[in-house]
Amino acid sequence: MAEEGHKVTLHVYDLSNGLARQLSTSFLGKPIEAIWHTGVVVYGTEYYFGGGIQSSPAGSTPYGRPLRVLDLGVTHVPRDVFEGYLRDIAPRYTADTYRLLTHNCNNFSHEVAQFLVGDGAGVPDYILNLPAEVMSSPMGPLIMPMIQNLEATLRANAAPQAAQFVPTPDKVKVPAPPPEKEKATTTTTTKRDETAAAGKAASGEQEPPPAPAAGIADPLGGARGKVQEEVMREFAAIMASGTLRASEAAALAMRRVMERHGNAAATMQQG
16 A cells, blocks of 8 residues: 655745845845745644754744745655655765855755655745855955854854754664864863853954965955954853853854944944
């Protein structure tokens, strides 16, 4: 007897909560509808890629209410076969392999949707092509080193993640994090290191941005380093409060800097 069909949908979220639409033209020089995050919903569960392959009961992820729900079709793949497939691809979808521009939640959703429904299904191009669209903007050369710095900071801070996806009956095999050394003496050292890092960020001490190729003028000049400093300074201050995860702090820091630059651009245009 054929496996009963299961509806497959794509939950689409805007991580900027509307700020991308409001500020992108002044900040990037071109309109961007949203900062997209997606998750695939099937068998009553939403599967998505964050600090690894994760799952939550449909409608209860940390991202709140989806902005859109897209119908991807029906799958006849049994749940145990699907979860075995997730175990197979889990080593490719970990906190260390996450790349905001090239290997993100939307790439995961696209691959999973095609496995479930076929090559004709998947994440819409307007979502998959967003990173290329952002990088082709006038501010693209500035955003890339900023993103690289944020990704490195997130990995270094070992941000706590949502519970990892646990299929039935086995667990997803993902690379284990490095073992903690000398845990009894680490707490004091970590606090001291965090304080020093926050101090460096506040004073603007950080790795300089990549220099332009010889003979080619950098059109962004000092703006590149200035915005990076602002984002990292905001990030350090938010992390020092101890109220948010590193991923949430990074998003909030970026939002605050975008708001400042957006307001400044609007003031200049009015003047």
